Amino acid sequence: xxxxxxxxxxxxxxxxxxxxxxxxxxxxxxxxxxxxxxxxxxxxxxxxxxxxxxxxxxxxxxxxxxxxxxxxxxxxxxxxxxxxxxxxxxxxxxxxxxxxxxxxxxxxxxxxxxxxxxxxxxxxxxxxxxxxxxxxxxxxxxxxxxxxxxxxxxxxxx
Numbered sequence: 051x052x053x054x055x056x057x058x059x060x061x062x063x064x065x066x067x068x069x070x071x072x073x074x075x076x077x078x079x080x081x082x083x084x085x086x087x088x089x090x091x092x093x094x095x096x097x098x099x100x101x102x103x104x105x106x107x108x109x110x111x112x113x114x115x116x117x118x119x120x121x122x123x124x125x126x127x128x129x130x131x132x133x134x135x136x137x138x139x140x141x142x143x144x145x146x147x148x149x150x151x152x153x154x155x156x157x158x159x160x161x162x163x164x165x166x167x168x169x170x171x172x173x174x175x176x177x178x179x180x181x182x183x184x185x186x187x188x189x190x191x192x193x194x195x196x197x198x199x200x201x202x203x204x205x206x207x208x
Contacts, residue, residue, distance in 0.1 A: 052194040055079040057111050059123035065142050065186050083111040144189035
């Protein structure tokens, strides 16, 4: 069973309540990190608010992460740093970040950024659906039901 804590990159995270419900049901400590432009309050989670600044919330979240924890983030850079610290990481869509996919994802992010700099537009994101929430929840539960030691071994294979 999962024995770490869950940390959420809470700035505009659409799955906060899904994560909160699972964490509370299982008695898992939950920390939500956001900058002060997002007013968060929660009677279960610890809410950490940092001042606005480039990546301030991201760096605070990574500073709080430890081996065996789970980081919920849409940011590939944050996911990469979490994996480097021995934590697991999952996206809001239910993508479980691993040593096998993080380099490719970071490279694709770089290519998309370069394309935007040339004036090319990225496709618009579609609205979030109930199926998206279900896919995320299934991936989250699969991580929470793993043995924390197996998560650490998988991450340390980096």
